[in-house]
Amino acid sequence: MCMKRSTRILILLVIDVVFFFVELIVGYAVGSLALVADSFHMLNDVLSLIVAFYAIRLTSQQRIDSKYSYGWHRAEILAALVNGVFLLALCFSIFLEAIERFFSTPEISQPVLVVVVGSLGLASNLVGLFLFHEHSHAHPHTKSTSPAHTPVVRSRSESASESSMFGLPAATRQYMVQSLAEVARADAPGGADERTALLGPGHAEEGAPPQKSGGHGHGHGSMNMHALVLHVFGDALGNVGVIATGLVIWLTHWSWKYYFDPMISLVITVIIFSSALPLVRSTSSILLQGVPATVSLDEVRSAILDVDGVLSLHELHVWQLSESKIVASVHVMASRKHDFMPVAADIRRVLHERGIHSSTIQPEYHQRSATPGDISETDSNSNSCLILCPPDQTCAADNACCPPPPPAEV
16 A cells, blocks of 8 residues: 555544544543543644644745745744643643542443443554554665765754654654655755755755765664654553553442543543653744754864864854754854865864754954964954944844843942
């Protein structure tokens, strides 16, 4: 069965929407809080798939909106944050209701229906696993053409996928968005640009980390598959809990059997919470322009300073535009004895080796200096800019790229 990624996502979306409403309606009808909690767990999958499917529409558009110069990279991040906050609120609501049911245990009618719905939900998760497991083995075993001496660097998307394993909805979201990125790259027309020229041979593919010569491009897919399996396992735990609740209430005569429902509800709530909290933290970090966890700013600074022709640097910023795209900007005081294009290529190579493939490098030249020994300590201050706002303009110093140092304490 050969289907496009968008078709697989749409099929899984339809299945999840159907079972969300089935679990929600049946849960309230029979009075099972565990079934209601699992329906909200399914709702998270629905929201993730809607975002991923809508991203296909956005990435397939060739027209660029002038209002959004970066495109729609942040749309998925913003939606993920809203999704995570919504899930945390649901966790709090289900937690309070579960605690209340420990003191007043309502009788659950038709436990057989709870077992049937829980079993069908488990089957739907297995169908989803089958859809994307088949896709994961459809990747060709392409050989890398990168030079053998090129260092192997893990891309942000791989690291994000691995870290997302601890947040189950984030794992599926990362897998979906990564598939969409592959679709966009496959449909993009070939050809070199100025960024490709700066990197030189062997670094032509933006967003793809260097790989060992002769290696297979399969480790990336297997890592995504691992995240997806963990996600399905987390969903299956909720389904198994629902089935166990129905069986205990249906087949036993224990006096405490109705406490099993709020107890399983708390377990499902913990699963949702452990997924939503890392999702909120990671998306908040991206929106706050935080330095990615996979990048050491001090290491990047030191590596750029080691480039021949770089005297000093300031205004070094590294942030994430999305889960898989890292951006950097830096002001470099360059030596007049060096042509800046080779220096910029070396700086780009330093950034590329650390998973940063989109960067802006601003060169600055001191009027008197050519080597580090020719400039004073004040002139080489890493926080000083040589390109400032025009002197005839009134500019707020705090809004400039190089704000003034704080006043000295008396």
